[in-house]
Amino acid sequence: MTESEDMAEIRRAVQALCADFPGEYWRDKDRDRAYPAEFVDALTRSGFLAALIPPEYGGSGLKLDAAAVIMEEIQASGCNGASAHAQMYIMNTLLRYGSAEQKQRYLPGIASGELRLQAFGVSEPTSGTDTLSLRTVAVRDGDHYVVNGQKIWTSRAEYSDLMLLLARTTPRDAVAKRTEGLSIFLVDMREAVGKGMTIKPIRTMMNHSTTEVFFDDMRVPASALIGEEGQGFRYILSGMNAERILIASECVGDAKWFIARASDYARERKVFGRAIGQNQGIQFPIARAYAQMRAAELMVHHAAQVYDSGGNPGAEANMAKLLASEASWAAADMCVQTFGGFGFAEEYDVERKFREARLYTVAPISTNLILSYLAEHVLGLPRSY
Numbered sequence: 001m002t003e004s005e006d007m008a009e010i011r012r013a014v015q016a017l018c019a020d021f022p023g024e025y026w027r028d029k030d031r032d033r034a035y036p037a038e039f040v041d042a043l044t045r046s047g048f049l050a051a052l053i054p055p056e057y058g059g060s061g062l063k064l065d066a067a068a069v070i071m072e073e074i075q076a077s078g079c080n081g082a083s084a085h086a087q088m089y090i091m092n093t094l095l096r097y098g099s100a101e102q103k104q105r106y107l108p109g110i111a112s113g114e115l116r117l118q119a120f121g122v123s124e125p126t127s128g129t130d131t132l133s134l135r136t137v138a139v140r141d142g143d144h145y146v147v148n149g150q151k152i153w154t155s156r157a158e159y160s161d162l163m164l165l166l167a168r169t170t171p172r173d174a175v176a177k178r179t180e181g182l183s184i185f186l187v188d189m190r191e192a193v194g195k196g197m198t199i200k201p202i203r204t205m206m207n208h209s210t211t212e213v214f215f216d217d218m219r220v221p222a223s224a225l226i227g228e229e230g231q232g233f234r235y236i237l238s239g240m241n242a243e244r245i246l247i248a249s250e251c252v253g254d255a256k257w258f259i260a261r262a263s264d265y266a267r268e269r270k271v272f273g274r275a276i277g278q279n280q281g282i283q284f285p286i287a288r289a290y291a292q293m294r295a296a297e298l299m300v301h302h303a304a305q306v307y308d309s310g311g312n313p314g315a316e317a318n319m320a321k322l323l324a325s326e327a328s329w330a331a332a333d334m335c336v337q338t339f340g341g342f343g344f345a346e347e348y349d350v351e352r353k354f355r356e357a358r359l360y361t362v363a364p365i366s367t368n369l370i371l372s373y374l375a376e377h378v379l380g381l382p383r384s385y
């Protein structure tokens with residue numbers, strides 16, 4: 001695949017930034033489950049996190065394809081973009097559906113780094129993947145909404161100033177279409193924490209700063225509503241396509257990291273008097289992982305192009321996420337096998353990246369649900385759930 005010089009320049013700039021955050025930095029953060037604030041700060045100062053913000057609000061006005069390249073290169077450099085990726089994909093909902101006043105109020109602060117937009121509150125403990133069954137409610141009360149309920153897996157909530165929150169504003173049995181009655185709010189967490197919003201961290205197998213968030217009569221100004229009341233599910237689906245494309249590009253970056261590490265190691269490690277990479281039993285899994293990664297990479301760029309040209313990339317975004325998450329996980333497994341025992345030692349970073357890469361066949365949407373989408377919406381098979 002040939003890339004424009006602009007994209008190659010973005011890659012070089014991201015690589016240069018990431019070089020200041022070597023494996024040792026990530027190992028320390030991982031050991032303490034600490035937020036990589038210095039890395040996120042450097043990404044913000046460099047303008048990368050404001051890539052999608054139009055220039056009139058202080059960003060660089062790039063398209064999703066460029067944002068995907070940024071996220072891919074972060075992962076390919078061994079860093080962990082999960083600490084900051086939400087700003088990119090939440091941004092799309094604000095850009096596409098926010099009012100002129102909301103954009104003016106938030107975008108310049110987000111572009112400068114004064115405001116962090118990192119929390120995305122959709123998942124709930126009881127409804128799981130069945131988003132339309134979520135139970136968090138927002139009830140209008142004068143010029144406010146009163147929010148009650150609970151979210152789970154709200155990552156980076158402790159390190160964000162704003163949360164994009166999906167809540168039910170009309171009871172499910174009072175709407176004509178099951179996709180109506182949900183609304184999106186851009187909640188200012190600085191005002192909400194301790195006044196109706198409580199955040200509880202969840203420790204996970206990798207360093208991901210994820211949390212549970214509880215809402216207890218939290219009052220949100222009506223001006224926090226994005227777009228039209230009741231249309232939030234439609235808005236969030238468009239944002240989810242951007243999210244899937246960006247996460248898929250991170251998976252491609254992870255696969256590239258595993259393949260490069262495995263290839264280097266296979267050339268250098270000598271057993272039985274020769275490089276292990278001379279054995280086809282070691283070469284072939286690396287070559288297969290490479291082919292899988294390249295196929296996924298093509299789908300990611302295709303999906304981003306459909307998104308950028310204003311089309312509906314539902315099928316492409318889902319396929320990109322499916323193929324890329326499977327490619328990165330296959331590459332992760334291959335890399336551990338290539339390293340043998342050293343694949344388990346912290347100092348090689350393989351085990352850390354292995355744990356981090358595992359997430360993406362589950363979140364932000366699990367493989368089964370992608371397959372259901374393709375079966376039903378692309379192939380016309382009966383709905384299974």
Ligand SMILES: Cc1cc2nc3c(=O)[nH]c(=O)nc-3n(C[C@H](O)[C@H](O)[C@H](O)COP(=O)(O)OP(=O)(O)OC[C@H]3O[C@@H](n4cnc5c(N)ncnc54)[C@H](O)[C@@H]3O)c2cc1C
Pocket residue numbers: 119120121122123127128129130152153154155156204208210359362363364365366367368369372384385
């Ligand atoms: C570390 C981490 C960070 C996350 N960050 C965020 C975040 O910032 N914001 C946010 O909103 N969410 C976040 N999530 C949530 C994530 O999007 C969900 O975990 C994911 O969508 C899967 O939902 P679930 O965990 O509720 O699984 P469930 O819906 O309970 O599903 C469990 C399993 O059953 C399968 N399954 C369910 N229904 C069907 C069916 N009809 N057919 C076939 N198989 C089915 C699923 O594929 C899955 O394998 C995060 C999750 C994790 C683990």
